[in-house]
Amino acid sequence: MERATAMLLCIWRKWKPVIVLLIVNFACMYLVHIALSVKFYKPKLKRDESVKRQGMHDTLKELQREQPTGTITRRERRYPVFQDYNGAYEENTNCKITLEQFRQGHKTGNPLIDNYGSSGHALTPGGFGRGVIASQAEQSRVEKIMKEFQVNILVSDVIPLNRVVPDSRINGCAYLRYPDVLPNVSIIIPFYNEWPSVLLRTVYSVVNRSPRQLLHQIILIDDGSSLENLKSLEDYIDSNFPKDLIKLVRLPQRTGLIAARMKGVGVATGEVLIFFDSHMEVNVDWLPPLLFEVSKNRSTIAMATLDYIVADTFVYKYNENYLTRYGWSWNMIFFETFFRDDQIGAETTDPRPGPSMVGAAFAIDRQYFNHIGGYDENMSVWGGENLEMSWRVWLCGGRLMHVPCSRIGHIARTQPYSFPGGRKQVTNFNYERAIRVWMGNYSRFVHSIDPEMETLDVGDLSHREAIKSKLQCKDFNWYLNNIWPELNIYDENVQYWGMVMNKALGLCLDNDNYLFQKESPALLKRCSNRIDLQGFSLTHAGHLRTTLQCLTPLASENEEDLQVMLRDCLIDKAATWNYSEDEHLMHTESGLCLDIGNKGPVVRTCDSQSITQIWTFIKII
Ligand SMILES: *[C@@H]1O[C@H](CO)[C@@H](O)[C@H](O)[C@H]1NC(C)=O
Ligand SMILES: *[C@@H]1O[C@H](CO)[C@@H](O)[C@H](O)[C@H]1NC(C)=O
Ligand SMILES: *[C@@H]1O[C@H](CO)[C@@H](O)[C@H](O)[C@H]1NC(C)=O
Ligand SMILES: *[C@@H]1O[C@H](CO)[C@@H](O)[C@H](O)[C@H]1NC(C)=O
Ligand SMILES: *[C@@H]1O[C@H](CO)[C@@H](O)[C@H](O)[C@H]1NC(C)=O
Numbered sequence: 001m002e003r004a005t006a007m008l009l010c011i012w013r014k015w016k017p018v019i020v021l022l023i024v025n026f027a028c029m030y031l032v033h034i035a036l037s038v039k040f041y042k043p044k045l046k047r048d049e050s051v052k053r054q055g056m057h058d059t060l061k062e063l064q065r066e067q068p069t070g071t072i073t074r075r076e077r078r079y080p081v082f083q084d085y086n087g088a089y090e091e092n093t094n095c096k097i098t099l100e101q102f103r104q105g106h107k108t109g110n111p112l113i114d115n116y117g118s119s120g121h122a123l124t125p126g127g128f129g130r131g132v133i134a135s136q137a138e139q140s141r142v143e144k145i146m147k148e149f150q151v152n153i154l155v156s157d158v159i160p161l162n163r164v165v166p167d168s169r170i171n172g173c174a175y176l177r178y179p180d181v182l183p184n185v186s187i188i189i190p191f192y193n194e195w196p197s198v199l200l201r202t203v204y205s206v207v208n209r210s211p212r213q214l215l216h217q218i219i220l221i222d223d224g225s226s227l228e229n230l231k232s233l234e235d236y237i238d239s240n241f242p243k244d245l246i247k248l249v250r251l252p253q254r255t256g257l258i259a260a261r262m263k264g265v266g267v268a269t270g271e272v273l274i275f276f277d278s279h280m281e282v283n284v285d286w287l288p289p290l291l292f293e294v295s296k297n298r299s300t301i302a303m304a305t306l307d308y309i310v311a312d313t314f315v316y317k318y319n320e321n322y323l324t325r326y327g328w329s330w331n332m333i334f335f336e337t338f339f340r341d342d343q344i345g346a347e348t349t350d351p352r353p354g355p356s357m358v359g360a361a362f363a364i365d366r367q368y369f370n371h372i373g374g375y376d377e378n379m380s381v382w383g384g385e386n387l388e389m390s391w392r393v394w395l396c397g398g399r400l401m402h403v404p405c406s407r408i409g410h411i412a413r414t415q416p417y418s419f420p421g422g423r424k425q426v427t428n429f430n431y432e433r434a435i436r437v438w439m440g441n442y443s444r445f446v447h448s449i450d451p452e453m454e455t456l457d458v459g460d461l462s463h464r465e466a467i468k469s470k471l472q473c474k475d476f477n478w479y480l481n482n483i484w485p486e487l488n489i490y491d492e493n494v495q496y497w498g499m500v501m502n503k504a505l506g507l508c509l510d511n512d513n514y515l516f517q518k519e520s521p522a523l524l525k526r527c528s529n530r531i532d533l534q535g536f537s538l539t540h541a542g543h544l545r546t547t548l549q550c551l552t553p554l555a556s557e558n559e560e561d562l563q564v565m566l567r568d569c570l571i572d573k574a575a576t577w578n579y580s581e582d583e584h585l586m587h588t589e590s591g592l593c594l595d596i597g598n599k600g601p602v603v604r605t606c607d608s609q610s611i612t613q614i615w616t617f618i619k620i621i
Helices: 004-038 099-103 134-149 153-159 196-209 233-240 259-268 286-298 365-373 385-395 423-438 440-449 462-470 476-482
Strands: 074-080 185-191 215-221 248-249 274-277 280-282 300-310 325-326 332-336 364-365 399-412 493-504 509-512 523-526 536-539 550-553 563-570 575-577 585-587 592-596 601-605 615-618
Touching: 134 153, 134 523, 153 196, 185 196, 185 259, 196 215, 196 233, 196 280, 215 233, 215 259, 233 248, 248 615, 259 274, 259 365, 274 286, 274 325, 274 365, 286 300, 286 364, 286 399, 300 385, 364 365, 364 615, 385 399, 385 423, 423 440, 440 476
Parallel strands: 185 215, 185 274, 215 248, 300 399
Antiparallel strands: 274 364, 280 399, 300 364, 325 332, 493 509, 493 536, 493 615, 509 523, 550 563, 563 601, 575 585, 585 592, 592 601
């Protein structure tokens, strides 16, 4: 102890000037830090703890409704909202160059284009994809705003219109070189009462991050907006963007997303079309990978990979090295799902096929788009058009590819505006139009779940049916077997199917509406006649399948019995079963029989006397 004190004293004597200098130095740095904090933002740093990787477990019911998740990529800071939300986009910078000059790389005169990249600076609120949290004083105002717009326009107005976002691409993309000569593109962005800074940030991100020679035009379709702030959009575009780069079309009345997109197609002259929502920000080098995929095979829909911009803070989020495709089930629920091994190419960066697409952020050759029949213009407002197009493209000789190296951030939010007649009515109407044209008698599964759809009056379908015969499109069966084999066709190639009822309890096997690949326990519930929840098939291959999964016994930690789990039939190895004359379901590999445990279905030693081992298939439809 004494020796230690002596040593410290010795050090102090010897190094006194240096130590004093260090202390003073640190003190000064601290003071400067405080001064800066006071000047630029409230000193408290706040991490967004709500954001944990959840991956697959959120049902992506509709793109606009999902609350997707991601790893924390940038930390958020608490900033005071220091600018009024009307002011942010009203800068008169007078960009007067022609399209020709723009393509040759001339300066535009607009600092938001010419000084692109400067917003990555550490002190810029929202720079580099960070989020902004409004100060306490603004909270009640923010709440009101969120209710009205479903997106925090106060925060949007503070964040630079030309902010940089973090490179979210998966490993390997940054090393790929694409050909300089690719087809050029018209980008179609319909909007309805979109807040100007949100819309303009979408436009700036495209202008700033797309190779100029590939950007033929951006087409903004105002779908009958009533928002006062959008009235001066022409002026803003005129004075801030190269002449003729941005085309603004105002529709006198609201027509809905589908019709608005078609209006955009009508005026587009680029070789490829890309459809956008009005609240997106593209990522690094997003465009060439999409155009390359389309140029390789013109019968292609090339889909970008979506990142997430959080509606109330505008933080740009993504799951590192995460790729997803989109599946759908018979109850018309749309969700994220993994790729199968056989869909992943030699390189992880290679495009991969997908069974369905999201509505925004895809590229398609303009002639091909028209060739396969555009959109069904008789669909109403929004919703369902993405599924219809996915089915049609695959069935009529095209393909739908996910492009891992093209990434686009999208604000996930609830639709702030109304659907005439109600949202479910609108989407059901649209789905039903698609179902009647393409699904053939597989519609029986959808209609078994929602019988009202079957009797809907969906208007004239002859236009759409003409496309089907003109292009000699395949039957839906081909799509189900080749493109989306994950989805169970309950009554084809099966030995038995229906609800599987336990004799002792009178309860039925139930999948709890589970749509993902990670194992999850099978349940027993009151028999409901719901095919999507309780429909099971014993296939000729011996698999016991439900919507997407196969029943598989797996050891669990503190259970004596092997618990019976739902497990993806194609991605994981599925168990096989034998159904005997005495109505026992025997797991072939273990020779154990399906029975009831404390927590649900299990497998146990077969016992021909046990009535808890008796299972009956009961017809649903
Ligand atoms: C884009 O392609 C079209 C059709 O080939 C062509 O007319 C147009 O000039 C091109 N635009 C640019 C910017 O090269
Ligand atoms: C384009 O893709 C479709 C669908 O996969 C295929 O049938 C067709 O042969 C391909 N065309 C070319 C030129 O490779
Ligand atoms: C569905 O239609 C196909 C041919 O169109 C037919 O072979 C099949 O039996 C039908 N299935 C049912 C369940 O109606
Ligand atoms: C369907 O669209 C066509 C042309 O776009 C139009 O003439 C017709 O009235 C529409 N029908 C319905 C039921 O909306
Ligand atoms: C069990 O089922 C499989 C697949 O259905 C079949 O090949 C096999 O013969 C069955 N075994 C017995 C013992 O019934």
